[in-house]
Amino acid sequence: MQNTLSALAEPNRLQIIELLRRRPLAVGEIAVRLRLRQPQVSKHLRVLSDAGLVEVHPVAQQRIYSLRAEPFNELDAWLERYRRTVDERFDRLDDILREQKAKGEKDHGHSK
Amino acid sequence: MQNTLSALAEPNRLQIIELLRRRPLAVGEIAVRLRLRQPQVSKHLRVLSDAGLVEVHPVAQQRIYSLRAEPFNELDAWLERYRRTVDERFDRLDDILREQKAKGEKDHGHSK
DNA sequence: AGAGAATATACCTGTCAAGGAATATTCCGC
DNA sequence: GCGGAATATTCCTTGACAGGTATATTCTCT
The missing domain is CATH 1.20.5 (Single alpha-helices involved in coiled-coils or other helix-helix interfaces)
Known part of the structure; x- marks a missing residue:
């Protein structure tokens, strides 16, 4: 609960979540749509993943991130x-x- | 929404909210129950108040804080x-x- | 195996927010 | 108006965290 809330408290992370609500996306896609640099997106996804908010599915070199219920x-x-x-x-x-x-x-x- | 989430993201503030769920309380009461110092409680309440999560009702020198729906x-x-x-x-x-x-x-x- | 795409990690830097302690403010009863 | 209680505010210091840049990792295809 605490983790969930602090993960969502960061503006860019909240936007990532909102994006993923529509459909699962690869890291690069997220970066483009939110106009963020790839490393920061990866970092935010790490936090979200640690909080259990998202999960990863590898496809080739891509990693598709999606929400967890x-x-x-x-x-x-x-x-x-x-x-x-x-x-x-x-x-x-x-x-x-x-x-x-x-x-x-x-x-x-x-x-x- | 963003403000609400970041206000709740701080552990002590979340605890304050949980306390106030049971009943409205004065600043001093909160400080005692959570073992926090009065100034920090006041500061947290300020943040919660700015986020619209709580409201104040003065009674003498006391300020009774309660949740807002x-x-x-x-x-x-x-x-x-x-x-x-x-x-x-x-x-x-x-x-x-x-x-x-x-x-x-x-x-x-x-x-x- | 080597090149290149997609992603993750490491390191550095600056900023912001929380705690501590002192002080200001507000309100009451006398 | 004065003393004291309850609370708010200020100033300072410190730690965490987000961004920037470079680099490591992983995978695919030829």
């Missing part, structure tokens, strides 16, 4: 936990605010 | 685009691989 599913599951509690949170906020105010007054022995 | 919804929408294409991608991968191989052979005038 798992990390996206994990991200989805993580998000799910937030979706469930969004409503509660807003209700809760008022409670918390009141609670904090009450505590503050109590701490000072303010009886009215 | 919007960025999570955006993340969700972004993910949705990937969920839809996961299946296609795998089918497509084979096509691409064949396609690339065929192209390679064609480029060399290899007729059989």
